[in-house]
Amino acid sequence: MRIDLIEQYQIHPHIAYLALADGRVEISLPLSSKRLRVASNIAFIIKGFSPTLIQAKEAFIHPLGLQVFATLVKYMFILPADEIGFLSSGVSVAVKYPAGCPMDFYGIDDLIERDVVLLHAPLSTSITTDLSVAGGGRRVRSHLAQMLAHPNGLKSRPGVLLDADFGESLALKQLRLFDLGDIVFQPTKDNVDTVGKRVSYLIQKITSQGAYPVILGGDHTLAYYSIQALSHNYPKLGVMQFDAHSDLYSVGAACDEQLNHANVMHWVRRMQHVQSLWQIGIRDVFHQPTEGFTLQKAPRIQTLSAYEAETAGYARMYAALNPNVPWFISFDVDVLAGSEPPDTATPVLGGLNFYSILSCFEYLFSHYRIIGMEFVEIGDAAQGAHGASAVVARLISRFLFSLRQTTAIGQNLYIPGDNVNSFS
Template identity: 25%
Template sequence: MADMVDTVFVTVPGLRIIDRGETISVANLAAGTEKSFHRDIVELLEFFARPRPLHEWFGRAQAQARDVPTAIRHALLVAADQLLTQTAAAIGGPLTLSKLLEPGSKPDIVLFGAPTDVASSGRGGARAGPSEIRRHAQVPFAAPSAAAGKDRVCLDFEMRRSYAASLPSVGDLGDVAGLVGEGIASYGPRLSLLSEILLSQGCVPAMLGGDHSCTAFAIEAHLRHWPALGILHFDAHHDLWPPAGAQFHYVTHANVFHRALARPNLRVLRQFGLRTFETAAAASLHHDPRVDYVSARELRQLSTDAVFAGLPRDIPYYLSFDIDCIDPIHAPETGTPLPGGISYHQALDLVDAAAQRFRLVGWDIVEVGQSERATNGAALCAAGLLRRLLLAGVPFDPLASYTRRTTGPAEGATGRTAPTATSVPSLEPADHA
């Protein structure tokens, strides 16, 4: 154990703990381990509910060291960095959990992937979402080398903006590791734990899914952290189906927000892009004043002000974007596509408006699937949304000049007169008011 005393450990979330009187039975069902301990094991597990170096436990006068090797051997305590697998295509600076927990400055935004689709009911493939989004993402401003170029600016032609101000620092923890055959019931609590850790460090957690069930666990962490929270949900489906029978804690990608509504500190849930047709038992319907929606058809007709009208500005928001909100002509690689979705540019404008108007304290992009082609349309759309969310709240100037100066012979050095610049049309956008 001597070589591990400085290693950061954490209790695996979601353990099954049974009080058997004189002993406590602790099981990690996903790993297939179970062990009986003396009752003081509970203190050990509670102590490491938040990641800590092992020496902090051994430094306690009343600490019992005998259970630590057993808890590690049975995968009840794990090194915090083992919760994640690093990616070669990190967005921003590659980051480990133990490094994040060290004293010092933290990234403004921390990305992590949730490569699972075990709770989806449509076409599979969302487990590849994190890698597909990273593969298609172009976010040079997030790279560590960008901080060294103090005189550099980012030219955003799509939004006609120039970013020269201090840009956000971004770290990428990689993907939350899963076990073969593991269900969302044991995988999800690790997403919740990671979100809680990032919030405690003052970072904005940003999750790349994965199917939409992952969002339920991230939102749980936010609802525990914030006294009040609003949710902005972009999707073709409402994802409010109740679990079957009395299984309140049974999570799928179709009941993501059902559990959140049980929390009184959820102030508002506004959904954008809905376009399903379904039946329901009349007796099961009830009005919750916190919930409303803007359909995909209405999004094409309403102004941005009308879309976000009535949402309180005095609370933080979590934004969740299911890529099937966008029409499958633009984003076909998703599990449950529906025709009639919004366009890519509508999605950019709405997410950009949300990022400018509200304080986004966490967000996710989910349900991006695999592609049989080299280019993944859904991942490209997700990459554009990712840039908008990473730049939330960053000041910008209108993009006016973008031609580069060239070096070459001075005017007249070759005996020729330098060409006279011709006039070009104005780059100012037309007024369509």
């Protein structure tokens, strides 16, 4: 448990207390649905801790007992001292229409290997474009939720998910897709780093269970927090970046030293656990200043341009990918052909066509260990059935199918009536 690794803690600064008729006390936190009922003497001890004082864990364990202390840590009434800045306001909030089973972050400990956990991070470092990408991930969730919903709105009834493109059937009870909701973001209080650290915290917990995160952005700055978080459970990692841009831009100005969505891969390439970075679909043309710069080889970075992918295919990349390391997919929707506003804020001529990228993902899912994905730079505005958010939802659906036991549809057909047989 985390309490074995962390030595210093603080009491949550905003615990609320409610005396109950049976003599116990209910304690609760802001932006949290979790409420605990504790004995009045336990509440008295908790109240005695100063919210501003950092203390060794023994200072809490001695009066509370190990079991109570562990429970209060699990539900964030007591926080690791170095994480209180981004955890004290909560981590994620539930959404009205989740994709899959709704889950709060207290339930992460119940995940099992190969579960898939969806979360949305409204992270953005750009304020210069007319189109925001901070909340575009919600469009993807909406597509997924509609895909999974019972046609009559009866969520509790059994059913299967049919994929006509691939002739496959997947029982919804086997789906094991969980939705953590939206990362907490308080515009007047939080900055990019605060939101990013919440993302990292959740990814570390999800991957510690052997589960796979699917993160919806937000802009591509998200990659710094998600890929860095993976180092805790994947000391060797490959990254596949699908993108129209390299996100390795350097212009010789102060912004080069500031993490943002245009330079985030400079930060990623320096991460020790990242063994290889493949950039797929690159097609940008731009002016690179040379004065004050040094041209260096970057052997860990490989490129498959959009032109090569669409004219010669992906075979060169497949042959070079190391099947012995886990891979994380970082997907910027401007890699897609036809991605224009409102799909994304940074469109580029050309790109990867839908079935080309779908076929690529099918190969990756079947030949390599994909341990998570992120999808970024999705426009907040409404999109049509062919929009980037619909494409992303489709790619996620294939990830879910690839992880489960599916059944071939064949010539079988569901016919109304009580004597309907399952697919053979």
